Amino acid sequence: MSTEAAFGDLSQLLSLASAPEALDLTLRHALAALAKVVPYDLAALYELHGDTLVLRVGEGRLASKVRGHTLPLARFPSIRRALTVRQPMVLAQHDHEGDEGDPYDGVLDLPPGHSCMVIPLYGADRALGIITLDSTVCGNYTESTSTLCNVYGQLVSMAMVLARQSAEVETARALLEEQNRVLVDEAGGAEQACRRLEASESPVMKGVVRLAKQVAVTDSYVVIHGETGSGKEVLAQAIHAWSPRHKGPMVKLNCGAIPENLVESELFGHVKGAFTGAVKSRPGRFLAASGGTLFLDEIGDMPLAVQTKLLRTLQEKTVEPVGSDEVVPVDVRVIVASHVDLETAVRDGRFREDLYYRLAVFPIELPPLRERREDILPLAWEHLRELAMRAPHGRGPWIFTEEAKDALKAESWPGNVRQLVNAIERATIVKQAGAIDVGDLGLRLTGRGGRASPAPRSAPPPMPAAPSPSSLAGLRDAEGTVIAQALASCSGKVYGKDGAAALLGLPPTTLQSKMKKLGLR
Numbered sequence: 345m346s347t348e349a350a351f352g353d354l355s356q357l358l359s360l361a362s363a364p365e366a367l368d369l370t371l372r373h374a375l376a377a378l379a380k381v382v383p384y385d386l387a388a389l390y391e392l393h394g395d396t397l398v399l400r401v402g403e404g405r406l407a408s409k410v411r412g413h414t415l416p417l418a419r420f421p422s423i424r425r426a427l428t429v430r431q432p433m434v435l436a437q438h439d440h441e442g443d444e445g446d447p448y449d450g451v452l453d454l455p456p457g458h459s460c461m462v463i464p465l466y467g468a469d470r471a472l473g474i475i476t477l478d479s480t481v482c483g484n485y486t487e488s489t490s491t492l493c494n495v496y497g498q499l500v501s502m503a504m505v506l507a508r509q510s511a512e513v514e515t516a517r518a519l520l521e522e523q524n525r526v527l528v529d530e531a532g533g534a535e536q537a538c539r540r541l542e543a544s545e546s547p548v549m550k551g552v553v554r555l556a557k558q559v560a561v562t563d564s565y566v567v568i569h570g571e572t573g574s575g576k577e578v579l580a581q582a583i584h585a586w587s588p589r590h591k592g593p594m595v596k597l598n599c600g601a602i603p604e605n606l607v608e609s610e611l612f613g614h615v616k617g618a619f620t621g622a623v624k625s626r627p628g629r630f631l632a633a634s635g636g637t638l639f640l641d642e643i644g645d646m647p648l649a650v651q652t653k654l655l656r657t658l659q660e661k662t663v664e665p666v667g668s669d670e671v672v673p674v675d676v677r678v679i680v681a682s683h684v685d686l687e688t689a690v691r692d693g694r695f696r697e698d699l700y701y702r703l704a705v706f707p708i709e710l711p712p713l714r715e716r717r718e719d720i721l722p723l724a725w726e727h728l729r730e731l732a733m734r735a736p737h738g739r740g741p742w743i744f745t746e747e748a749k750d751a752l753k754a755e756s757w758p759g760n761v762r763q764l765v766n767a768i769e770r771a772t773i774v775k776q777a778g779a780i781d782v783g784d785l786g787l788r789l790t791g792r793g794g795r796a797s798p799a800p801r802s803a804p805p806p807m808p809a810a811p812s813p814s815s816l817a818g819l820r821d822a823e824g825t826v827i828a829q830a831l832a833s834c835s836g837k838v839y840g841k842d843g844a845a846a847l848l849g850l851p852p853t854t855l856q857s858k859m860k861k862l863g864l865r
Contacts, residue, residue: 367503367504367507368400368401370503370507371389371400371401371500371503371504372401372403374496374499374500374503375387375389375401375402375403375404375475376403378477378493378496379403379404381492382477382485382489382492382493383479383481384404384459384477384478384479385404385405385406385478385479385480386402386403386404386405386406386407386410386452386476386477386478387402387403387404387407387475387476387477388401388402388403388407388410388413388475388476388478389401389402389465389473389474389475389500390415390473390474390475390476391472391473391504392427392471392472392473392474395416395417395418396414396415396416396417397414397415397416397417397423397473397474398414399411399412399413399414400473406452406478409451409452410448410451410452413448413451415447419444420444420447421444422435422444422462423447423462423474426462426463426464426474427464427466427471427474429464430464430466431464431494432461432462432463432464432490432491432493432494432497433461433462434460434461434484434485434490435460435461435462436457436460436484437456437457446460447476448478452478454478454480455480455482456482457482457483458478458479458480458481458482459477459478459479459481459482459483459484459485460476460477460478460479460485461476461477461485461489461490461493462474462475462476463475463476463477463493463494463496463497464497465497465500465501465504466501467501467504467505468505472501472504472505473504475493475497475500477493535585537578537579537581537582537585538581538582538585538586540578540723540726541553541556541578541579541582543722544716544718544719544722545718545719545722546711546715546716546717546718546719548711548715548716549711549716549719552579552708552709552710552711553582555706555708556579556582556583556586556708557586559583559706559708560582560583560584560586560587561586561587561588562706563677564705564706565658565677565678565679565680565702565703565704565705565706566580566583566678566679566680566705566706566707566708567680567681567682567686567703567704567705567706567707567708568580568679568680568681568682568707568708568710569681569682569683569685569686569707569708569709569710570681570683570709570710570711570712571683571712571760572683572759572760572762573759573760573761573762573763574710574711574712574713574760574761575710575760575761576641576681576683576710577596577639577641577681579708579710580594580596580637580639580679580681581594581639583637583679584636584637584639584677584679587637587677589635589636589637589677592633592634592635592636592637593632593633593634593635593636593637594633594636594637594639595629595632595633595636595637595638595639596638596639596640596641597610597611597629597638597639597640597641598641598642599640599641599642599643599644599645599646600641600642600644600645601642604647607646607647607650608649608650608653608666609622609626609628609666610628610629611628611629611630611650611653611654611663612628612630612653612657612663612664612665612666613625613626613627613628613630613631613663613665613666614626614628614665614666614667614668615665615666615667615668617667618665618666618667618668619666619667622666622667625665627665628663628665630657630663630674630676631663631672631674633674633676634674634675634676635675635676636676636677637676637677637678637679638676638677638678638679639679639680639681640678640679640680640681641680641681642681642682642683643680643681643682643686643703644682644683644684644686644689644694644695648694648695648696651695651696651699652696652699654699655696655698655699655702657674658678658699658702658703659702661673661674661675662674678703680703686700686704687700712757712760713757713760713761713764714756714757714758717753720752720753720755720757720764721749721752721753723761723764723765724744724752724764724768725744725847727764727765727768727769728742728743728744728768728772728780729846729847729848731768731769731772732772732848735772738776739772739776739777740772740777741777741826741830741848742771742772742775742777742778742779742780742826742848743778743779743780743826743829743830743833743847743848744779744780745779745780745781745782747781747782748779748780748781748782748784748785748787751782751785751787752764752785752787755787767785767786767787768780768785770784770785770786771784771785771786777826778826779826779829824862824864826848827844827848827855827858827859827862827864828864830844830847830848831844831864833847834847838852838855838856839852
């Protein structure tokens with residue numbers, strides 16, 4: 345076959361280089377095409393990893409004998425020289441008679457004086473590897489053959505560069521897709537978390553905020569202990585927002601909410617075909633959080649096998665996707681949370697001791713809501729305003745009666761902030777608008793300022809029926825009563841953070857319009 349035909353075969357194969365998964369097939373066909381113009385018994389393509397050349401593909405009748413072969417550059421200065429000068433090097437018998445020896449000594453039984461050539465592979469700024477050609481026929485490859493192989497090597501190098509660039513583009517695309525899938529710092533979420541914590545009037549919470557701000561400016565790991573529903577994720581969001589990483593992603597994973605067999609894949613990612621259902625590669629949460637913060641909630645529920653891999657990731661700052669033997673560097677700040685006592689879990693053998701001490705650089709204890717009662721009403725009002733802003737037309741606004749306020753402050757809230765939020769949302773469901781009372785919250789009051797407790801489940805408040813035309817006047821009266829109560833509690837003030845408009849979750853102009861229609865001043 346002519347040289348032009350052989351190069352034509354290679355140029356067609358280069359089109360496969362845009363598919364990284366097909367690169368090995370491309371390289372094999374490239375070496376097979378070379379055999380049509382340059383005789384050999386072994387053509388081996390090595391990829392450079394650090395200072396070692398690792399065999400990637402081989403062709404020829406001797407290829408099966410060199411599988412897994414490596415060439416440390418420290419042992420073969422002639423090969424290192426070929427990579428440096430970027431020119432093919434024809435090796436003669438005397439080149440193998442010194443301390444360096446033949447690259448295949450002890451592996452292949454090649455006769456003295458056999459034909460041998462090293463073809464360097466390189467991109468614009470880096471060495472990629474080499475192709476070695478060996479023939480059992482004695483004699484040296486000619487200068488014209490060397491020139492031909494130099495051009496051939498450049499085309500193969502181009503295929504490798506294109507495949508690498510395609511792989512990098514695919515990795516970037518997959519990483520962006522993963523970040524879109526798991527990012528938890530929604531618009532305004534971090535800002536709201538900071539505002540909520542800084543607005544706390546509780547002395548114990550002021551201490552928590554002070555500790556959080558101190559550790560936020562570092563990259564130290566943080567362990568947040570607290571009861572379920574106490575706001576551990578809110579605190580983690582605030583630490584991220586106060587940190588130098590605030591422009592990076594904030595990613596979370598609830599270790600107790602994912603099936604045990606999927607936790608490892610969610611954390612570290614997986615390659616295509618790693619397990620049944622892995623139809624495409626996925627980077628995982630660590631890579632999605634690169635440059636930012638990874639929040640691992642309920643880490644006490646993490647399987648022991650995954651704990652071992654997490655410890656290695658924290659120590660080496662690399663991840664190894666499921667089904668892959670390659671490691672990927674990561675730059676992630678880790679915050680973990682747990683409602684169980686991790687020290688007790690260590691003693692019980694449910695949590696690795698070395699992982700606990702690696703993570704517990706800066707533990708923060710988040711108090712339950714019953715120990716910071718100063719925050720109950722502010723949190724309740726804030727959530728009520730948020731619900732009013734999101735409510736469909738015809739629902740809201742709402743305010744709390746004095747009895748409801750007393751009940752909220754007196755309740756023990758074993759479910760913490762989450763239970764408080766659920767009680768308020770329940771009230772806005774059973775109450776279309778107006779003043780929310782104790783019964784609407786699902787609580788009862790044993791006396792003014794007394795202890796609140798859940799209302800009997802046997803008699804839940806009935807769901808309100810849709811208003812009929814005849815009841816619209818009554819609804820207008822109820823709306824007027826709510827607005828009048830809000831104005832009274834704000835001393836008649838409409839505008840500002842402490843005004844009636846803010847209390848009701850309405851724009852001031854909307855409130856004034858309603859007041860005008862209702863004849864209120």
